Amino acid sequence: MTDQPSTAAEQPLAQLDPPYLFPDYTSTLLRSPSKALVMPPAGMTELTGPVFGSGDLRETDADLTVHGSGEAIGERIIVHGRVTDSRGKPVPHTLVEVWQANAAGRYIHALDQHPAPLDPNFVGAGRCLTDAEGHYRFTTIKPGPYPWRNHHNAWRPAHIHFSLFGRAFSQRLVTQMYFPGDPLFYQDPIFNAVRDERARKRLVSAYDHGVTTPEWATGYRFDIVLDGAHATPWEG
Amino acid sequence: MTESEPYRYEVTDVTASPGPTPWQTVGPFFHDALPYEAGGEVVGPARPGAFTVSGQVLDGEGTPLPDALVELWQADEDGRFHDEPGIYRGPQADGFRGFGRCATDAEGRFRFRTVRPAGVPTAEGTPQAPHVAVSVFARGMLRRLVTRIYFPGEPANATDPLLDSLPAERRDTLVARELPDGYGFDVHIQGDLETVFLDVGH
Numbered sequence: 001m002t003d004q005p006s007t008a009a010e011q012p013l014a015q016l017d018p019p020y021l022f023p024d025y026t027s028t029l030l031r032s033p034s035k036a037l038v039m040p041p042a043g044m045t046e047l048t049g050p051v052f053g054s055g056d057l058r059e060t061d062a063d064l065t066v067h068g069s070g071e072a073i074g075e076r077i078i079v080h081g082r083v084t085d086s087r088g089k090p091v092p093h094t095l096v097e098v099w100q101a102n103a104a105g106r107y108i109h110a111l112d113q114h115p116a117p118l119d120p121n122f123v124g125a126g127r128c129l130t131d132a133e134g135h136y137r138f139t140t141i142k143p144g145p146y147p148w149r150n151h152h153n154a155w156r157p158a159h160i161h162f163s164l165f166g167r168a169f170s171q172r173l174v175t176q177m178y179f180p181g182d183p184l185f186y187q188d189p190i191f192n193a194v195r196d197e198r199a200r201k202r203l204v205s206a207y208d209h210g211v212t213t214p215e216w217a218t219g220y221r222f223d224i225v226l227d228g229a230h231a232t233p234w235e236g
Numbered sequence: 237m238t239e240s241e242p243y244r245y246e247v248t249d250v251t252a253s254p255g256p257t258p259w260q261t262v263g264p265f266f267h268d269a270l271p272y273e274a275g276g277e278v279v280g281p282a283r284p285g286a287f288t289v290s291g292q293v294l295d296g297e298g299t300p301l302p303d304a305l306v307e308l309w310q311a312d313e314d315g316r317f318h319d320e321p322g323i324y325r326g327p328q329a330d331g332f333r334g335f336g337r338c339a340t341d342a343e344g345r346f347r348f349r350t351v352r353p354a355g356v357p358t359a360e361g362t363p364q365a366p367h368v369a370v371s372v373f374a375r376g377m378l379r380r381l382v383t384r385i386y387f388p389g390e391p392a393n394a395t396d397p398l399l400d401s402l403p404a405e406r407r408d409t410l411v412a413r414e415l416p417d418g419y420g421f422d423v424h425i426q427g428d429l430e431t432v433f434l435d436v437g438h
Contacts, residue, residue: 031296031425174261196253225257
């Protein structure tokens with residue numbers, strides 16, 4: 001952890017990641033540690049992690065629109081990007097798991113009480129592996145915004161949840177991808193909990209006309225950089 | 237943000253700076269995407285010496301979290317890390333996966349089936365006591381919480397570099413307690429009983 005190049009030093013952790021306690025997001029009040037984190041010695045448990053192979057997945061796992069008997073409702077989109085580490089090296093063959101609300105802003109979840117329709121042709125969850133160069137690609141439906149009870153008239157900007165493993169336990173990342181120009185950004189304490197404005201913008205995808213497919217789907221690009229201050233020792 | 241306009245953050249059109257992608261909360265709606273059958277089986281059902289590791293995730297008032305996700309990662313009994321695919325398949329017979337994932341139930345409980353790993357060294361080669369790496373994710377956590385489970389009665393605990401660096405009253409939060417079917421380990425997110433949480437870099 002001591003010989004990492006400058007990123008961490010130039011930009012304190014507090015600015016890279018949201019704090020545990022962010023009172024505007026009221027659920028953090030009782031779900032954030034009150035004592036300082038302890039830095040463990042970089043051990044082999046943190047420097048390793050699960051490995052993945054094509055046998056873990058089915059090809060259709062990366063298309064959230066093909067699991068019903070008809071077409072999923074909403075704006076069909078392709079979400080793609082590249083997963084790299086903080087030195088710019090691709091992270092190949094790593095698992096990317098996604099989940100999201102449907103076009104109406106409703107999750108397939110027993111606890112989602114938003115009175116918006118479910119879509120029997122949209123599953124809301126997908127998985128894929130990055131390829132040898134770190135690229136991933138999903139086909140899905142653009143999610144809708146949805147209300148929550150954090151504060152009066154609170155709405156989450158449209159987002160897709162991402163879960164990644166990288167190469168090591170210390171590279172694990174769970175995050176959310178947003179869409180450019182969302183009018184709800186200004187009132188969302190989850191998005192704004194990333195206090196550094198330019199770091200926060202890393203959560204916003206870019207419209208990508210190069211991936212937009214004629215007569216089929218619009219494209220968005222969301223590149224992901226995994227950190228984990230413990231570089232894997234065998235990388236050199 | 238001002239008092240007259242709560243929840244109003246400035247939005248400008250700056251471009252993103254290069255760097256790691258920030259964390260965001262797992263939220264409450266991950267259950268159809270992340271947990272899976274056999275997720276809590278770090279080892280197969282016929283693994284010799286296998287036991288249960290179970291416990292609760294509790295908030296700052298001691299209320300269990302019914303919507304948390306817990307993941308384990310560990311070495312096997314010989315200190316080897318599993319290096320074959322198969323995350324979504326339950327380990328066969330006496331197999332070993334090293335990874336486990338379990339959502340908490342209505343009482344905040346999680347449950348894994350695993351074995352005691354051999355102690356694995358630090359990157360510098362310093363011996364460490366046997367331990368399991370733990371991640372906890374939940375609504376209301378903007379990032380994961382990371383901790384380690386150590387085992388009671390383990391002589392190597394006395395010289396483990398992490399345990400050794402902690403004040404005595406906090407060290408015990410990382411050591412599981414014995415149960416008839418294995419070990420118990422509760423995660424206290426906040427307060428007097430607060431578990432020691434680790435900074436692993438991001």
